[in-house]
Amino acid sequence: MYSNNQWGNICHRVDCCALSGAAAFVAGIPDAEILVNGPLWCYFYALRTLEHAKYDMGERFHDCQPDNNAIVYGTEKFLTEALKRLLDSGRKPALLLVENSCSLSLIGDDLAGIVRKMELPYPFVTLDCGGLVGGFAEGYTKAALAVLKKFADEKVEPLENNVNLLGLSDFYYNGVADRNEIIRLLTKAGYKINAVPGAGSSLEDVQEIARAKLNIVCNEELGLQLAQCLEKRFATPYVVVGMPYGIEGTKNWLTRIHEALPCENLQAVFDEGTAQMERLTAKENDYRGVWGSLWFDKVILSAAGTQALCMAQALRNEWLDMGELTVICQHEVKSADYCEVADKVLVTGKDADEIEKLFQNAEDVLLLASSSETSNLRRRGVRFYSCNIAYPSADEVLLTETPFVGIKGAAHLLERLWNVYVKKQMDEQVDK
């Protein structure tokens, strides 16, 4: 449950509602579908949020369209009709999530009972999950816990080298590419990926989640509660490692996992990282000859909590030099020490006034954030340079599926930073 110490202008926060977060977890299971018991307005908003990452969400995300009388008379009629439509359509979802929006979660309908009465020929899970629950992370977590509570198999035994990845989402910006790179690195190191719930694993894989020897928590705001629950239920240990940005960052990340559960081929990944580092250094030397070293006086980095802190660490330690680095976390994360190089770490909600002031005074900064933050600076008419690392992203096009994380991601983000820097240098020439 989220709680805020300050109110603050909503224009300085980036989030969406728990309805979207819960749907995102379930939509991360192939062929799973979602039925929203809530107003069309909430449905379309969540759909638009999800469609940024998966263009076919319209076919998997449905609404009951209750009218306003449903608040008084209940939603059973609308829900039953929507479920009948789904059955008549011949669709056979691998899993159906039926979720109440916030207002409909208050009227006391027996959601699970109504759905059970329909005797659906496929598995389902029901949830109260609207804005009252919180934002994306709270919804994602609530759905994850509900799915595992209902479907995780108690009888399976852990297998050697098996790990689960917790807290990944295809609906984070570039999420699919990041997930694939993490799986590639861990597999190369010798781990066997048992399940990545909410990010590509089938319901069958999720059912066998207890086969893992170790749970690896990547985005803490999404995966930590899940790891704690699995430890309690199956005694599976977990390690909170964050996201692997940069080459050194990736090595450190993998080392922490190795310490928790040793792997056979750690060196293979390290060798790949070293080779990549040498290649990038040579290439960068070439560009430095023309443009000098990467430098920004001020950098603001704003993203989901874990991502913001982990990326900040690689940004300053590996990619570019700067005068001042301010990190804005869209969620408070505190179970691991991801970043010791930021000059200031602010948390939305807690530090609303300071964040507002920061954007009021920002000029000539490098902004690693989303189109929400860039729109704030554009409206002020100040010069800045940006590189989107989070949704929403309206002012940048990302078509390739190259990750931000891992060894491949290190080259990708460094390339983007260089291109921003070259543009900056050229803009300054035009001004003269």
Added chain:
Amino acid sequence: MPGVWRAVAYMDGVVVIFHSPRACAHIARTMDINTHYRAMGDGRKEERASVPLLSSQLEEKHSIFGGIDRLKKCIAYAIEKYDPKCLVLGGSCVAGVIGDDVEAVAKEVEEEYNLPVITVDSYGFLDGEFFEGYFEITYKLIDRYLYPQEHIPKTVVLIGDNGGPWGHYATEVTRILKAMGVTVIGQFPGYITLADLPKITSAEAMVVLGGKGNTHEGLECLTKRLQEKFGFKFLQDVYPVGWERTQQWIVEMGKLLNCEEKAEEVLQAERLLMEKSLAQFLSVTKSKKATLCIGRWLMYFHPESMLGVINALELDLQGIVLLDALEAGYFDEMVGALRKYTDVPIYSNLDGERLLKEADVVLTTHELQDKNLKQVFLPMLPKVGTLGEIEFMQVIYRVLCSKHKGGGLVYV
């Protein structure tokens, strides 16, 4: 609730608070970001930023204990931080279900802080849709801030939203009116500072940014109310949607504002502009096979202006496909409307499949599944005036110029 926000979104001096979970405010913020980038994509620059938007951030516990105390704390914060000249409160569905009385809080705060507080008697989707909130706030602004005054000749105020002063509708009518020697003094609601708001009743006339649909009906009621209270002139049922209507609108505006000769000059200039553009487009568009797909109710669709564009570009309209989205009752209504202007065959969704495959361009109100079709998406709010019509034609022209083998969807 987003309607409440939209009615004052760019009125400096106002602060908006949603008595809602935080996520509801993010919906308005998402609309705000989209508006910003759409304007930019259209090559237009926003002239002002949106006003602060706060949420009382209701949580689960408030559904039991109520959220009024939280709302009051949020209001106190907003007043201290932003020093607003007016506070606008919107109630969410959650606030409505748990029975929080936002109007009572508004009255209390107004007395305590000696500050105008405007709220609506509605709670999210429990009491209607976007425009219920939008118009209720608008009427309350009228009652509180506007008063009759002497009208200044050749000045107008724009009524409605359509993307604001930097949106296509407002910029196009402002361009034409300026050529006629008429000054636009503001756009109401939403796009004028609170300090300048009373000035709008000095305008000689209102120009309604209207067209079709629920919004338009709401705008018509609003316009009548403004006329009754302040004696504005306005044109009823004439909007510059489509080329024919645009020409009529210019003539009628000339009569309304006593500048008929100037209007005639402008009309001739606009006709020259259209002829010049058409000369370029026709070299490519003439005799190309087109199919029109309609899945939108008649109240949101302009068959006359659409068919006008097809005729002007001399496209070979092979037929019209009425999509499944157009439910039975609305199907016959649409056929009747189309038959006033054309006798081309009209098909239902399935029967029209062959036509789609043969078309060089498909003009459609809904995205079609077939990724090989070259589709032009017809917007709910068509672009207006001479330049709007030319931009629309240019989109069709460019699609027909394309040598790409694959299809895709292009927005107007």
